[in-house]
Amino acid sequence: MVRIFLIHGYVEDPTIFDKLIPLLPAANFVRINLADEFERWAPRGPVNVRLLAQYLTDYYQITADDVVIGHSMGGWVAIHIKQLAKAKAIQIGSFTDQRRIRLPLHNLLLLKGLLYSGITQSRLLLNYFRKQYPFPESYDLYCTLTDGMKTMSRRYLYQQLQTLFAQVPSLTVSPDLRIHARRDSIVARPSEPFVEVPGDHFSLVFHAEKVAEPIRELLATSGSR
Template sequence: MRLIYIHGYVEDPGIFDQLAPLLPGEDVLKLNLRDEFARWNPADRGVNVSSLAAYLAGTYQIDPADVVIGHSMGGWIAVNLKAQTGCGAVQISSYTDPRKIVTVTRNIALLRWLVRIGLVQSLRFARYALSKYPFEQSRALHRQLIDAMRAQPRRYIYQQLRVLLAPPDVPPAMPDVRIHTRPDNVLRAPDEPYYETSGDHFNLVFHPDEVAAPILTYLAKRRATT
């Protein structure tokens, strides 16, 4: 059983550094989406979560024997990979309904323009986002991610926004495990049942034991039935 980790918006695989050692490590793949987009090099207007999932499924031969563990946007990719390949899907602080994303606009054309003129990565926007951040525990991590976003290529920022918000071509599947927190300023709580943990959107970093527990239970049951 291969575990495939997919990070969230403006993150990198390091987001799993506290969680991954608590889970099986015999066959592990941690994807870096910035590198994947650079290799894939799609036409931007053709990017959505379905096209990205199809690219990843083909590139890494993802199949029903695999389990994809995704944080935030990565969890959205995970359930879309499950819809296309039958793989297992674990969502951490993620969603199956894009309306759960807390955002000022879902207008892709407007977001493209805001990225193009540099507003999304501007110092003014960064200062605003930092000043409004409500969680002390993850404040330093949030600052690191804002800094990372400001340094990422504008095209890659826009591609990620399309993955988050552009309508999928294939309806997503439901996750096998859904893990969430109530205090989350990025995503509203799911309507479906979920495992609740301490912390905020970054529970996997600051409460990895709580996040790992339901995943380990799921993996053990999965092994027992295969």
């Protein structure tokens, strides 16, 4: 039975895939919790998405026979696993160009300064982002995720920021499938072809059937059953 790895996004956890999994073909689903992975890996120096992808590839012995589905930051990890292991990569609300991340600040040094000063996890800043969030459908989920940031260690948050923004060698592979909502306010839609789904950045939760459909088609046509 094919292994399908599921990698969540920034400040998320594997439950982000709970609505999607029952709609996919039977498989050996491996839910990656990045908080646990960074704790096990315990990198001593700076990290980036390529190093994280290498760690996951080695630890789980990921090969070309496997499928990796990533949401948001998880899709960025997934495509780098494909770069290393040739596994199929499916991106949901994700990117292959860091400039597609809708955040006015991408400078890691400044982001680290804001994080360790306490501003990133401050009630004032988190309330500001909640007030700016435009989609009622996923508003409660968005608030739950931002609230969860308050309890995350600064070390883990910075490891995620490095995964998102640290510079890495250019990709030479493309995702096998890109799924994106045009109204995504967190990651800009790809400039390459993609399958459009309704909703916003969290379409895999609120429009799981629409997200599952192209994944089922890809797995059926590629023989990953």
